[in-house]
Amino acid sequence: MKSILRHLVAASLLAAALPVQTGLAQQPAAKRDFEKEITAALASAKTAAQFDFLGTLVRTCLVPQSEGENTTDVPYPYVTDPSKVPSRDTWYTEPAKVFDNLYFVGGKVHSAWAMTTKEGIILFDTIYPYNSEELIIGGMKKVGLDPAHIKYLMISHAHGDHIGGAEMLQNRYGKSGMKVVMTDPDWTLVEKYPNRYKTMAPKRDITATDGMKITLGESTVAITHTPGHTPGTMSYIFQVFDKGRPVTVAYSGGTAFNFNNRTPDPGIKNFQIYIDSQRKFAANAAAAGATVLMSNHSEFDIADTKNKMLASRGNGPHPYEQGTDAVQRYFRVMQGCARAAQLKLEQRQAEGR
Ligand SMILES: [Zn+2]
Helix, strand or coil, X not given: CHHHHHHHHHHHHHHHHHHHHHHHHCCCCCCCCHHHHHHHHHHHHHHHHCCCCHHHHHHHHHCCCCCCCCCCCCCCHHHHCHHHCXXXXXXXXXXXXXXXXXXXXXXXXECCEEEEECCEEEEECCCCCCCHHHHHHHHHHHCCCCHHHEEEEECCCCCHHHHCCHHHHHHHHCCCCCEEEEEHHXXXXXXXXXXXXXXXXXXXXXXXXXXXXXXXXXXXEEEEECCCCCCCCEEEEEEEEECCEEEEEEEECCCCCCCCCCCHHHHHHXXXXXXXXXXXXXXXXXXXXXXXXXXXXXXXXXXXXXXXHHHXXXXXXXXXXXXHHHHHHHHXXXXXXXXXXXXXXXXXXXXXX
C-alpha cells in the first residue's frame, strides 16, 4: 500500500514539474483535432437524448442559436403593438392536473405550474403578458384553484415568456401577501430596462440565492442558481405526489443558448458558465433522486403531449416519470450541445478567425 502511495506521490510531483519542462523546451503543442472533438460532443448529446429529449437536442444542437442577449431598452413588440400578439390557436391549450398537488396552467409552448400546499399555492413562471390572464388565472379557476391563494410566485428567469404575467399577478395578489421570487441578476435586469419590461416589471420582493429553500405548508422548493441562459436563471427541486406516492421533480429554468455566443470572447466563457450550471444542477437532481424532468418550455419536457396522455393513463406509469437515468441524460444533452458549440468557438480562436 505504502509503495503505491509513494508511486502516486512521485507521479504527481513529476506531473507538476512537466509543464515547466515543456515550456522551457518550447515544444509546439500537439495540433488539436477540433472536428473530432465536436463530433464526439454531438454524438454524446445524441446518444443521451434517445427519444425522450429530441426537442432539447434539436433546439440546442441543430437549430441555429439566437443572436445573444438583448441589451436595448425597447419594449417587446407584443407589448406596444397588439398586431404582434400571436394568434390564440398557436398558444392556447387546456390546463391539467398533472400530479396530486401540481397543475399545468401554461400554453402549448410555454409552461406555468401551480403547486398546491396546505398553506396556499406556489406558482412557477407566468408566460406572456398577453396570455397569462387566460392561461394562468383562467386555467387555475378551471381546475378548481383560487389564484388569490398564490403565496409565492417563482420566476425562473426574466424573459418575456416567463415574467410576462408577473406584474399583473403582483398588482392583484401582492396586497394579500403573494411574494415574487427571482435572483438578484434578473431583478437587476428588470430594474435596468424599464421600457423592455413595460407591463411585466414586478417590484423586487424576495431575492433568491443558490441553495435557498422556499417552504410553504408541507412543501419545500430548493433553488439552484443556474446562470447561463440569463445571469440569474434559477432551477428547482421539489416533491410532488402521484396517487399519494412521493415523486421528485427537477425543474430546469432556462435551456436555449441565447446569451452572447457568436464570438470566442465572450462566447467560450459564457458556454463554460452554462456547462458548469448544468453539471451543478444535474448533481443536485441526482442527489435528490429526481425521476421527473420539468421545464418552462414544453418543447423540452413535452408537457402538452404528456398532459393529453394522462387522460388515458389508467393504472399505467405516469407519463412525466422517466427515472433517474433519463433525468441525467437530459443534462448530458445540454452539456454535449453546449460543449460542441463551445468547441467551434475554441477552433475559431485557435485558427485566429
Ligand atoms: Zn428565456
